[in-house]
Amino acid sequence: MTSEELAACMNTHPVVVRRTMGLLREAGLVRSARGHAGGWRISADLGKVTLRQLHAILGEPAIFAIGNRNETPDCLVEQAVNAALDDAFTRAEAVLLERFADITLADLAADFARRMAARREGHPHA
Amino acid sequence: MTSEELAACMNTHPVVVRRTMGLLREAGLVRSARGHAGGWRISADLGKVTLRQLHAILGEPAIFAIGNRNETPDCLVEQAVNAALDDAFTRAEAVLLERFADITLADLAADFARRMAARREGHPHA
DNA sequence: TTTCATGTAACTTCAATTATTACATAAAAC
DNA sequence: GTTTTATGTAATAATTGAAGTTACATGAAA
Numbered sequence: 001m002t003s004e005e006l007a008a009c010m011n012t013h014p015v016v017v018r019r020t021m022g023l024l025r026e027a028g029l030v031r032s033a034r035g036h037a038g039g040w041r042i043s044a045d046l047g048k049v050t051l052r053q054l055h056a057i058l059g060e061p062a063i064f065a066i067g068n069r070n071e072t073p074d075c076l077v078e079q080a081v082n083a084a085l086d087d088a089f090t091r092a093e094a095v096l097l098e099r100f101a102d103i104t105l106a107d108l109a110a111d112f113a114r115r116m117a118a119r120r121e122g123h124p125h126a
Numbered sequence: 127m128t129s130e131e132l133a134a135c136m137n138t139h140p141v142v143v144r145r146t147m148g149l150l151r152e153a154g155l156v157r158s159a160r161g162h163a164g165g166w167r168i169s170a171d172l173g174k175v176t177l178r179q180l181h182a183i184l185g186e187p188a189i190f191a192i193g194n195r196n197e198t199p200d201c202l203v204e205q206a207v208n209a210a211l212d213d214a215f216t217r218a219e220a221v222l223l224e225r226f227a228d229i230t231l232a233d234l235a236a237d238f239a240r241r242m243a244a245r246r247e248g249h250p251h252a
Numbered sequence: 253t254t255t256c257a258t259g260t261a262a263c264t265t266c267a268a269t270t271a272t273t274a275c276a277t278a279a280a281a282c
Numbered sequence: 283g284t285t286t287t288a289t290g291t292a293a294t295a296a297t298t299g300a301a302g303t304t305a306c307a308t309g310a311a312a
Contacts, residue, residue, distance in 0.1 A: 013303065
């Protein structure tokens with residue numbers, strides 16, 4: 001598929017697609033070709049790519065919207081709050097990333113297939 | 127303490143302090159007084175206020191920085207992705223909020239006291 | 253050599269949070 | 283009672299980070 005087609009699918013801009021897909025290409029998950037008949041093609045075994053890997057490949061974006069205002073404050077109150085929150089966030093992050101490590105693109109593809117089949121047999125507007 | 131003093135402590139603006147403290151007042155955790163000798167005063171048992179409660183009082187702000195682009199997409203691929211992520215996020219959120227429910231302001235105060243003592247006896251620049 | 257597609261830098265928009273201004277209200281000090 | 287000090291709150295401005303867009307270079311096939 002071309003960046004343009006992908007962008008249309010995702011309601012975004014082709015350049016945004018290229019930016020993100022570029023990271024996937026560096027990681028070897030997809031290949032790209034220029035010119036006629038160019039575009040993007042999967043080059044990985046979907047069963048071996050986990051959401052955990054994708055998160056890493058995409059730069060480990062921050063998981064939590066809440067964060068410390070200051071990582072190394074002099075203020076002892078702030079230090080105590082940070083310590084408590086860091087502990088809580090670390091545990092929650094571990095749970096999330098373990099879960100991510102357990103989900104492969106093949107799993108998502110299988111779920112998609114299930115939904116597609118369900119839509120075909122009588123739930124056209126699911 | 128006045129909003130002005132609190133704002134100085136937190137490197138923010140007095141009005142921001144009032145906005146947030148106002149929510150705590152509605153919840154009965156603090157009282158405020160106007161005029162001379164006015165300001166904010168704690169009116170709750172620190173041992174009975176948990177971070178979980180504070181999170182609720184402050185409007186349950188979003189915990190995760192990553193979220194679904196669209197909660198109810200027609201696209202079946204997006205539906206499959208959302209389902210997988212929702213499951214992972216729900217688990218992680220549960221862990222975080224359980225942890226929050228286990229931490230009281232008294233715990234934070236105790237940790238602060240520990241740090242204060244440590245600073246006094248030979249770690250002045252901790 | 254024209255067309256189509258990616259590669260990438262630079263810039264613009266957008267949305268959400270935070271900060272600020274402005275002014276009303278209330279309580280104590282004088 | 284009038285001045286000072288403080289909160290209450292609406293309205294606006296500034297800031298920030300992500301997303302979107304433009305512009306142009308590069309490369310491959312028709």
